[in-house]
Amino acid sequence: MANKGKILVVDDDRLVLATLTHGLVQAGYDVIDADNGDDAILLAREHRPQLALLDIRMEGKSGFDVAAYLRDYLKIPFMFLSAFSDEETIRQVQALGAVAYLVKPLDIRQIVPAVEAAFAHRQHVTAQAPAAAPAVEQGAPAGLLDDIVPIAVGIAMHRFSLDRKQALEKLQRAAEQERVSLEEQCRRMVQALETLVAPGRL
Known part of the structure; x- marks a missing residue:
C-alpha cells in the first residue's frame, strides 16, 4: 500500500x-x-x-x-x-x-x-508556507539552532519543576560556567536526551 x-x-x-x-x-x-x-x-x-x-x-x-x-x-x-x-x-x-x-x-x-x-x-x-527546517545535526550552522533553546527550556522546566524564566536562567548560568553560547548549551542538553531515548537505549 x-x-x-x-x-x-x-x-x-x-x-x-x-x-x-x-x-x-x-x-x-x-x-x-x-x-x-x-x-x-x-x-x-x-x-x-x-x-x-x-x-x-x-x-x-x-x-x-x-x-x-x-x-x-x-x-x-x-x-x-x-x-x-x-x-x-x-x-x-x-x-x-x-x-x-x-x-x-x-x-x-x-x-x-x-x-x-x-x-x-x-x-x-x-501550500503557501515554506518547508520546515531540517532536524538539527552535530555541527549544524547557527541558523538551524533556533528551535533548540525553547525545547531545552521546556525540558528543564519539566525535569527541575521550574517556570519558563527560571529554566532559561538555569541554562544561561550553565552556559556561562561551560563558557559556551546558550544555543550550544541547549544543543548539548537536547542531544544528550535524544541519545537516551534512541532505539535500543531503553
Missing part, C-alpha cells in the same frame, strides 16, 4: 498507542509513536511528521504542551484524542488550534477519516 503520509501518535496508554499505530499503519500511514510528551517533541523534531495525534492528559508534558510546541516551532498540525470533553478542555483545544478533537473510546474506523481530513487541511494550509 502506498505511503499516505507520516503521523506522530502520542498516548501514555500503551494498549491505546499500539491499537492506533497498528490501525493507521494498516490504513497506509507511516507512524512514529511515543508514550510521553518529552519523547514526542524529540521525535517530532527528528522526523518532521505531517500530522500529530495527541492524548491530552499524560504525566510530564501534556498533550497541550506538545501541541503548543508543534504549533509554535515546527508548524505541524495536530488533533487531540481524549477521554475528556469538559468545557475547559474544549476551550483549550480550540485556543491551540487543533484540526480535530475526538473523544475516547474510539474506533480506528472513526480516526482514519479524521486523519484524512486533517491531511487535506494541512495541504491547504502549507
Whole structure:
C-alpha cells in the first residue's frame, strides 16, 4: 500500500498507542509513536511528521504542551484524542488550534477519516508556507539552532519543576560556567536526551 503520509501518535496508554499505530499503519500511514510528551517533541523534531495525534492528559508534558510546541516551532498540525470533553478542555483545544478533537473510546474506523481530513487541511494550509527546517545535526550552522533553546527550556522546566524564566536562567548560568553560547548549551542538553531515548537505549 502506498505511503499516505507520516503521523506522530502520542498516548501514555500503551494498549491505546499500539491499537492506533497498528490501525493507521494498516490504513497506509507511516507512524512514529511515543508514550510521553518529552519523547514526542524529540521525535517530532527528528522526523518532521505531517500530522500529530495527541492524548491530552499524560504525566510530564501534556498533550497541550506538545501541541503548543508543534504549533509554535515546527508548524505541524495536530488533533487531540481524549477521554475528556469538559468545557475547559474544549476551550483549550480550540485556543491551540487543533484540526480535530475526538473523544475516547474510539474506533480506528472513526480516526482514519479524521486523519484524512486533517491531511487535506494541512495541504491547504502549507501550500503557501515554506518547508520546515531540517532536524538539527552535530555541527549544524547557527541558523538551524533556533528551535533548540525553547525545547531545552521546556525540558528543564519539566525535569527541575521550574517556570519558563527560571529554566532559561538555569541554562544561561550553565552556559556561562561551560563558557559556551546558550544555543550550544541547549544543543548539548537536547542531544544528550535524544541519545537516551534512541532505539535500543531503553
